[in-house]
Amino acid sequence: MSALVKSSAKKRCKIHISRLISNFHTNIQIVQQLQNTNNLNSLVSNHTIVLKSGFSNDTFISNHLINSYIRLHKTEDAHRVFDEMSDRNVVTWTALMSGYINIRQPKSALKLFEQMPRSIIFPNPFTFATAINACSYLSDIGTGRKTHSHIVVSGFHSNLVVCTSLINMYGKSNYVDDSRRVFDSMENKNVVSWTSMISVYAQNARGEEALLLFREYINSKSYEPNQFLLSSVINACASLAKLVTGKVTHSAVIRHGYDTNEVVASSLIDMYAKCGLFDYSLKIFRRIPNPGLIPYTSVIVGAAKYGLGRFSLDLFEEMLEKGIRPNDVTFLGVLHACSHSGLIDTGLQYLNSMYETHGIIPDSKHYICAVDMLGRTGRLDEACQLAKFVPPEVKDIEILWGSLLSSSRTYGRLDIAVEAGERLIEMNQHLATAYVTMSNTSASVGNWENAYRLRSEMNKSGINKEPGSSWVELRDKVYVFYAGNVKSCARGDEVVNLLKELEVRMKERGYVRGRKGLVFVDVEDEVEEMVLGLHSEKLALGFGLLSIPEGAAIRVIKNLRMCLDCHEFFKAISKIVERDIIVRDVNRFHHFIDGSCTCNDFW
DNA sequence: CTTACGGGCG
Numbered sequence: 001m002s003a004l005v006k007s008s009a010k011k012r013c014k015i016h017i018s019r020l021i022s023n024f025h026t027n028i029q030i031v032q033q034l035q036n037t038n039n040l041n042s043l044v045s046n047h048t049i050v051l052k053s054g055f056s057n058d059t060f061i062s063n064h065l066i067n068s069y070i071r072l073h074k075t076e077d078a079h080r081v082f083d084e085m086s087d088r089n090v091v092t093w094t095a096l097m098s099g100y101i102n103i104r105q106p107k108s109a110l111k112l113f114e115q116m117p118r119s120i121i122f123p124n125p126f127t128f129a130t131a132i133n134a135c136s137y138l139s140d141i142g143t144g145r146k147t148h149s150h151i152v153v154s155g156f157h158s159n160l161v162v163c164t165s166l167i168n169m170y171g172k173s174n175y176v177d178d179s180r181r182v183f184d185s186m187e188n189k190n191v192v193s194w195t196s197m198i199s200v201y202a203q204n205a206r207g208e209e210a211l212l213l214f215r216e217y218i219n220s221k222s223y224e225p226n227q228f229l230l231s232s233v234i235n236a237c238a239s240l241a242k243l244v245t246g247k248v249t250h251s252a253v254i255r256h257g258y259d260t261n262e263v264v265a266s267s268l269i270d271m272y273a274k275c276g277l278f279d280y281s282l283k284i285f286r287r288i289p290n291p292g293l294i295p296y297t298s299v300i301v302g303a304a305k306y307g308l309g310r311f312s313l314d315l316f317e318e319m320l321e322k323g324i325r326p327n328d329v330t331f332l333g334v335l336h337a338c339s340h341s342g343l344i345d346t347g348l349q350y351l352n353s354m355y356e357t358h359g360i361i362p363d364s365k366h367y368i369c370a371v372d373m374l375g376r377t378g379r380l381d382e383a384c385q386l387a388k389f390v391p392p393e394v395k396d397i398e399i400l401w402g403s404l405l406s407s408s409r410t411y412g413r414l415d416i417a418v419e420a421g422e423r424l425i426e427m428n429q430h431l432a433t434a435y436v437t438m439s440n441t442s443a444s445v446g447n448w449e450n451a452y453r454l455r456s457e458m459n460k461s462g463i464n465k466e467p468g469s470s471w472v473e474l475r476d477k478v479y480v481f482y483a484g485n486v487k488s489c490a491r492g493d494e495v496v497n498l499l500k501e502l503e504v505r506m507k508e509r510g511y512v513r514g515r516k517g518l519v520f521v522d523v524e525d526e527v528e529e530m531v532l533g534l535h536s537e538k539l540a541l542g543f544g545l546l547s548i549p550e551g552a553a554i555r556v557i558k559n560l561r562m563c564l565d566c567h568e569f570f571k572a573i574s575k576i577v578e579r580d581i582i583v584r585d586v587n588r589f590h591h592f593i594d595g596s597c598t599c600n601d602f603w
Numbered sequence: 604c605t606t607a608c609g610g611g612c613g
Binding site: 028031035059060061062063064066067070089090091092093094095096097098124125126127128129130131132133159160161162163164165166167168190191192193194195196197198199202226227228229230231232233234235261262263264265266267268269270293294295296297298299300301302327328329330332333336365 | 604605606607608609610611612613
């Protein structure tokens with residue numbers, strides 16, 4: 001009797017185990033199949049198998065199902081699985097959140113994050129990293145800070161990935177020092193966290209600090225930098241136009257074999273173009289086996305900025321022929337190319353084709369470029385027409401009207417100047433500029449009464465124009481210039497004399513002064529314009545030893561490049577500081593391009 | 604068990 005019971009128990013047990021084993025087996029199989037699905041058809045059939053085999057109540061399997069949909073960017077379908085689940089765990093919620101981030105809907109991710117605690121499911125470090133990531137995409141510093149305190153309260157503030165996501169979040173909202181605070185608080189760091197901090201500096205125009213931190217990394221860590229880190233460092237070099245440092249980093253890229261990586265190559269293309277060596281940019285570009293959108297866009301933008309407008313357009317057409325689809329940035333390069341080569345109608349055609357044939361909606365930057373292009377060549381009626389066409393709620397619209405105001409002044413179009421000025425005043429933007437320019441325009445057409453009225457209106461309302469300033473950094477000394485007062489700078493006279501000399505040479509080559517032309521005649525406003533032009537980021541001239549702000553290059557070089565080549569310009573500028581320049585053996589660095597140089601003791 | 608962080612051009 002007892003033996004019978006024992007035997008039947010044994011039998012039941014055996015059946016039970018074998019069923020378990022077979023269940024376990026299919027379970028593993030289903031998970032493996034789900035993990036390997038890379039197309040929707042097989043996923044749908046696997047989904048059917050899950051439903052038929054009764055595994056749809058299994059949280060673990062359903063989570064895998066959600067992940068499979070997310071990998072295929074079918075977040076809606078993932079959400080449907082989510083809705084049908086009876087037992088969701090923290091992984092279910094986190095996976096769906098990251099699914100929404102994948103399809104560029106960070107707001108939906110944050111919505112889920114908010115709803116989660118109501119189901120008595122609490123976030124883990126994965127969830128927090130995902131939520132912070134959503135805040136980064138949205139530049140939502142408010143939610144970001146709130147979530148940060150939530151992280152601290154939950155005790156996850158030492159988690160490496162969570163900290164890294166916080167560094168990025170603060171950086172994307174331009175709170176660079178908060179990023180650094182998180183970075184310094186970390187007990188353990190990896191390449192990703194170092195890369196994040198370095199790129200936060202690079203993306204916030206703090207290239208010097210980026211390079212300083214990179215040096216620290218090289219000195220303190222035994223691991224080699226990877227392609228992510230190197231492209232951030234090259235980006236920092238580009239914004240500072242540190243050609244020598246850039247070349248040394250390029251040699252590191254070659255040594256590690258990242259020179260055909262699209263993003264690394266693109267950052268190099270950009271770096272050389274900003275340093276005035278577009279030949280190198282092109283050489284790097286041509287070495288990429290099958291260049292895609294990113295390298296094409298970089299080289300198109302680089303060529304356009306360098307002044308090779310037609311060549312830039314050739315590259316664009318080449319890209320289209322290869323079937324590579326351009327994006328909004330590519331078109332910005334194309335419009336710049338047209339603008340700087342005087343191909344106005346071609347530019348307008350391209351602007352038109354953006355939506356018509358490529359489905360890309362132009363944003364304010366494209367319109368600003370087009371209005372600028374029309375305005376600088378005196379086609380003010382069209383410029384004004386286009387400006388009116390742009391919806392007034394568009395971001396940065398004031399720049400557009402500011403540009404129109406400035407060009408209508410150059411061409412003495414009081415009617416348009418007044419219209420643009422009034423728009424600016426309505427928008428409460430660039431008030432001083434609007435008043436001053438409107439007043440000057442009235443004066444220039446002899447309407448003194450109006451000129452005087454505008455000036456006094458401006459004074460009455462207490463609007464003051466802050467003097468624009470700019471600086472030239474030469475090795476360890478900074479020279480500051482204030483608008484309308486060149487003498488306030490230690491060697492301001494030398495700068496003005498040099499610019500005058502350059503203007504003479506430009507005229508020799510047939511340059512006709514237009515709007516935003518180099519203006520070094522003795523008119524206060526125009527000196528101001530010139531000095532204001534020397535603003536924003538730095539562009540080094542003369543092998544990384546002499547730098548002037550990038551805005552300078554942009555405005556100054558825009559004109560200069562039409563008649564002087566870059567090297568000539570660099571040489572000319574370097575006259576200002578002849579004594580400060582150390583002549584370097586440039587040829588030594590040419591080897592970097594070919595990878596034969598092993599100069600790695602630079603850091 | 605499954606879920607998380609970094610690079611480019613504007």
